[in-house]
Amino acid sequence: MDTSNEHKRLDYICWRDYFMAIAFLAAKRSKDPVCQVGACIVNKENKIMGIGYNGMPNGCCDDFFPWGKNSPIPTETKALYVCHAEMNAILNKNSADVKDCTIFVGLFPCNECAKIIIQSGIREVVYLSDEKAHKPSYQASKRMFDAAGIKYWQYTPQTDKIVIDFKKLKLSESPSKAEIEKLTLNDV
Numbered sequence: 001m002d003t004s005n006e007h008k009r010l011d012y013i014c015w016r017d018y019f020m021a022i023a024f025l026a027a028k029r030s031k032d033p034v035c036q037v038g039a040c041i042v043n044k045e046n047k048i049m050g051i052g053y054n055g056m057p058n059g060c061c062d063d064f065f066p067w068g069k070n071s072p073i074p075t076e077t078k079a080l081y082v083c084h085a086e087m088n089a090i091l092n093k094n095s096a097d098v099k100d101c102t103i104f105v106g107l108f109p110c111n112e113c114a115k116i117i118i119q120s121g122i123r124e125v126v127y128l129s130d131e132k133a134h135k136p137s138y139q140a141s142k143r144m145f146d147a148a149g150i151k152y153w154q155y156t157p158q159t160d161k162i163v164i165d166f167k168k169l170k171l172s173e174s175p176s177k178a179e180i181e182k183l184t185l186n187d188v
């Protein structure tokens with residue numbers, strides 16, 4: 001590795017790792033105790049068009065709506081309320097539409113998200129986990145994507161792990177006032 005600082009860094013992350021990592025960072029915002037999902041929509045110019053994670057709808061307090069799915073009360077189940085990551089990413093878009101875009105998701109989309117993805121004009125789905133592939137609703141997604149000509153494929157990141165260590169980064173924060181004065185005096 002070149003450590004001279006005279007040439008460009010070579011250990012930067014590639015675009016796909018970057019977008020997938022953003023999807024996972026967004027998932028960190030999820031309050032779901034079991035499954036946190038994030039999604040990042042990107043256009044052909046590698047510009048981010050929308051980000052989302054699974055959460056309760058606006059105005060539906062995270063503390064009062066159910067996060068479980070085993071309650072004897074039929075209405076006390078998260079599935080009735082949670083907005084899925086893909087839907088949130090599409091609705092949060094910062095452009096007129098997401099036509100021809102790619103969506104990066106931590107988890108392969110369910111059938112409800114698949115419908116929304118198709119209708120939004122997204123053409124490609126890049127996912128990391130396919131852990132629910134055995135469930136009919138996820139098989140339905142693949143059936144719909146195949147019929148609609150949406151490309152979908154499981155991503156293998158190039159980087160094993162991406163760490164953001166705020167504590168370590170803080171060590172290189174701007175110098176204190178005393179340090180600045182010392183530096184200035186030494187410069188004169």
Ligand SMILES: O=c1ccn([C@H]2C[C@H](O)[C@@H](COP(=O)(O)O)O2)c(=O)[nH]1
Pocket residue numbers: 032034035036037053054055078082083084085086107108109110111113
């Ligand atoms: O396409 C999907 C599928 C699921 N999710 C979210 C919805 C829920 O909050 C969890 C799934 O919880 P389980 O306990 O595993 O049923 O994942 C999503 O955002 N997008």
Ligand SMILES: [Zn+2]
Pocket residue numbers: 084085086109110111112113114
């Ligand atoms: Zn879904």
